[in-house]
Amino acid sequence: MSKWIVAPAAEPDGEGNWLDITPESAGWSYVGFQVVRLTEGQIFKRETKHREVCLVLLSGKADVVTAGREWRGIGQRMNVFERIPPYSVYVPSGDGYVIRALTDLEVAVCSAPGRGGHEARLIAPDQVGSETRGYGNIERRIHNILPEQEPADSLLVVEVFTPNGHWSSYPPHKHDRDALPEESLLEETYYFRIQPEQGFAIQRVYTDDRSLDETLVVKDGQAVLVPRGYHPVSAPPGYDCYYLNVMAGPVRTWKFHNDPDHAWIMAKPAQQR
Secondary structure, eight states: OOTTEEOOOSSOOTTOEEEEEOHHHHTSSSOEEEEEEEOTTOEEEEEOTTEEEEEEEEESOEEEEESSOEEEEEOOOSSGGGOOOOOEEEEOTTOEEEEEESSSEEEEEEEEEOOSOSOOEEEOGGGSEEEEESSGGGOEEEEEEEOTTSOOSSOEEEEEEEOTTOEESOSOEEOEEEETTTEEEOEEEEEEEEESTTOEEEEEEEOTTSSSEEEEEEETTOEEEESSSBOOEEOOTTOEEEEEEEEEOSSSOOOOEEOTTTGGGGGSOGGGO
16 A cells, blocks of 8 residues: 555544544644544543644534533534535644544544634534535535634645546646745645445646656545645546545645646636536
């Protein structure tokens, strides 16, 4: 298996940890990502320390408590493929959180360096921006959970639904140069769910000079590290693809650069999109 794919454990451990990516394990500086799976009544708690966190309730319902706030009975979708926006909770650095599962629960713990400059808050489904991006077989559905227009120190969080037979993160784009205003430097993780779960997605990660050029077969529950380069995704016929993206870098803005060989795809006349 490629070193850019991170597979979950066979079963969650006693605390509920199922998949864990740290800056140290990824070999980079900013993004951390964890998936926690809890059974009804199980509790998971952590201190945020020097990192800010966005808790995304992928499926199930929970109570979430921070140092100064609490939210009871949040969560509505029981499967990501219901395609409705999730409940999420932003927790700043220097805080902590306790999650109590009210049903079987899958939570993504997205983290990046924080400065403690924001309050803990609920991000309800009606606060999540939804949009359809692309056209034809590059059309996909986007939920902007924590975009740059909303307050945070480092984190950017978005989820994408790619119908079977479609492509997303397409045309291929990258954000690996600290060269604003043209391009921002952002590390990124992709966490995949596939329906039906025996399927797979294809993701290519490559640079202009091809010093990195890998085509990855990604299965349900796996994550992909994107340290640099372009990173398009394909959902094979018969298998719908979901992924949760977490991005962070030295500046909290998403400025990307399309692969010049393929940028023409977005220049088609509007009536053909």
